[in-house]
Amino acid sequence: xxxxxxxxxxxxxxxxxxxxxxxxxxxxxxxxxxxxxxxxxxxxxxxxxxxxxxxxxxxxxxxxxxxxxxxxxxxxxxxxxxxxxxxxxxxxxxxxxxxxxxxxxxxxxxxxxxxxxxxxxxxxxxxxxxxxxxxxxxxxxxxxxxxxxxxxxxxxxxxxxxxxxxxxxxxxxxxxxxxxxxxxxxxxxxxxxxxxxxxxxxxxxxxxxxxxxxxxxxx
Numbered sequence: 091x092x093x094x095x096x097x098x099x100x101x102x103x104x105x106x107x108x109x110x111x112x113x114x115x116x117x118x119x120x121x122x123x124x125x126x127x128x129x130x131x132x133x134x135x136x137x138x139x140x141x142x143x144x145x146x147x148x149x150x151x152x153x154x155x156x157x158x159x160x161x162x163x164x165x166x167x168x169x170x171x172x173x174x175x176x177x178x179x180x181x182x183x184x185x186x187x188x189x190x191x192x193x194x195x196x197x198x199x200x201x202x203x204x205x206x207x208x209x210x211x212x213x214x215x216x217x218x219x220x221x222x223x224x225x226x227x228x229x230x231x232x233x234x235x236x237x238x239x240x241x242x243x244x245x246x247x248x249x250x251x252x253x254x255x256x257x258x259x260x261x262x263x264x265x266x267x268x269x270x271x272x273x274x275x276x277x278x279x280x281x282x283x284x285x286x287x288x289x290x291x292x293x294x295x296x297x298x299x300x301x302x303x304x305x306x307x308x309x
Contacts, residue, residue: 170189
């Protein structure tokens with residue numbers, strides 16, 4: 091059973107998400123909160139698998155709440171899924187940098203939302219939709235690539251750098267395998283090594299690192 095915490099400042103929105111989520115036999119809502127501060131406190135106490143996090147909330151917003159949750163020792167396995175009203179909301183990129191595993195638009199079809207929760211709970215990231223790629227590219231392009239930290243990319247092999255570049259472009263393991271003429275299992279192994287070497291929580295964080303380190307140059 092996948093446990094979900096819903097954080098949104100609108101009571102009707104929270105109620106709607108609860109009804110939808112609990113219509114699925116493998117999902118359950120363990121809490122609803124109206125702001126980021128409450129999201130952090132409930133996440134620490136209840137340790138949900140997934141937090142559905144609105145960005146714009148009073149007091150502690152969704153970005154800061156995400157940053158705090160992913161750094162809680164109690165929430166090492168908790169994943170944050172950002173909810174936004176706007177396709178190219180600049181705050182979404184900031185949320186990904188803070189540790190979110192992906193994002194969805196609030197008008198996403200119900201079944202897609204349920205599937206997204208499952209994907210995030212499994213430790214994957216929502217990177218395949220073209221809108222996500224556009225968002226990453228759009229806001230990464232507005233920033234000059236920062237210099238990698240000491241030894242950040244130096245620890246990678248040439249092949250791992252190639253894989254990081256392709257992850258940054260939003261490719262799946264199978265797409266990476268095709269592009270580099272390797273097996274899908276091998277591509278998955280390389281991605282796992284990248285996560286370990288770069289200290290990234292998931293694929294979404296690898297995308298951010300790829301752009302901000304200059305491993306990928308936004309087109």
